[in-house]
Amino acid sequence: MSLVEIDDIEGGEILSLHQRILSDIREKILSGAWAPGHRIPFEHELTAHYNCSRMTVNKALSQLAKAGLIERRRRSGSFVRQPQSQAAVLELHDIRIEVEALGLPYHYERLERVKRRSGAEDRALLGLSAPGPVLALEGLHFAGERPFALEQRLINLSAVAEAGEEEFLDIAPGPWLIGRVPWSEAEHRIRAMAADETIADALDIDVGAPCLVVERRTWSAEHPVTHVRFVYPAESHTLVARFTPSQG
Amino acid sequence: MSLVEIDDIEGGEILSLHQRILSDIREKILSGAWAPGHRIPFEHELTAHYNCSRMTVNKALSQLAKAGLIERRRRSGSFVRQPQSQAAVLELHDIRIEVEALGLPYHYERLERVKRRSGAEDRALLGLSAPGPVLALEGLHFAGERPFALEQRLINLSAVAEAGEEEFLDIAPGPWLIGRVPWSEAEHRIRAMAADETIADALDIDVGAPCLVVERRTWSAEHPVTHVRFVYPAESHTLVARFTPSQG
């Protein structure tokens, strides 16, 4: 397979040259080093840089083009595209990735954290029949300095006890959970809603402004794990779900 | 570019060999001719069938694999994969069924019907590169006496000529199309938006009220078929998508 050892970002991984080129360029774009509109090196320059054939470079670039990260123009070269805020509904979306795909710095900020015995409302949201300990979290995802999404989350501590020890001060609970709890089932509810005062305040928009609300319940082996509600200002967000492939 | 003329569904389009192979196989799989688990021809067989090099076939198959339609196993061949749990969001959209599930009488009412040559905006929505005839429809779906959703639709008459003869007075174009045109690909965009005057008027809600907007583009064998936008008043509608993780 003609493999090449590469010192990758985290711990030496073995990547094919093709993948190496792909991830190099992707990294440059997502990190913002190459801003939208920037002309990326010509195929023949990359060919020289990686010391490989043009076919290999071409394959990588074609793939990036199909993924929508770059745009290729004959005779002119290849350019970093203006990103569109998109997320596949079908994947458990990671807001960090969405934000970074926009070329903006991401951070998370906790607003509230309460441990309590589940009330009726908590149980309805989680789908629990018996009372038990839950962790209620509220936090803001930022794109640059602007709030990008408000997150309101319940975690069933009977299913994920370790979560009770976490502060979630500046790490979002989503990625944390995904790394720890294998989910077996999820349900999304998507709707529009007018911002009430709490939401308007958090997201810095007007009361009554339209918002997109995505709620997700997740189960692991029949046990409810978490319920989360993401609230996005309407202008900032479109969900995209595509069926049958366009690959990336 | 070594182009090949293909007699395609409507009006000869020019496809590269690579794309021809891709869509051929995709069609076979999506139509059900090759069921999940079926072993698709070996690369060398396709090479012979299309009279091209293995690289070309390989590229197409790799793409299908990345798209998740097929699975490739060394020494064994390539197999059609079990379909992914994607149907969730897709199936949601027969509005009659949604309404009837609520126990309310359903009917559809046409507001507008215009046949025209596609302008720039039409082409952008449909994803067409060249101008051609389109049918623009606007209609209302009712639940009982109340408007349930506003539908704004474009149909590419180059792909579905018969649609030009239909009046769509009280039958919705969605079900009509589904019965006639096998779709091979669809894209959903979901967002929230404030009602403008047109929408508020049609749906009998206030200007500025939040709405859920679901847009769908559908292709059949690489041909754009239709673009449709459903606008729901926020209170009336929640999308639900349930799924389990699919490996791969």
Added chain:
DNA sequence: CGTTTCAATATGTATATACATAATCGCCGT
């Protein structure tokens, strides 16, 4: 001065070839 033409250039697609890798089948010896 504007327009037409043409060559240069970067990408797009295809070829033939080569070797690596993973999985399977069948052979073999115990």
Added chain:
DNA sequence: ACGGCGATTATGTATATACATATTGAAACG
């Protein structure tokens, strides 16, 4: 029968090469 070993096979990745196509910029022309 059983387990291991090598040959076979299909895919995976890469090479060098060739020619097509779109677009740009500059030269030639009226």
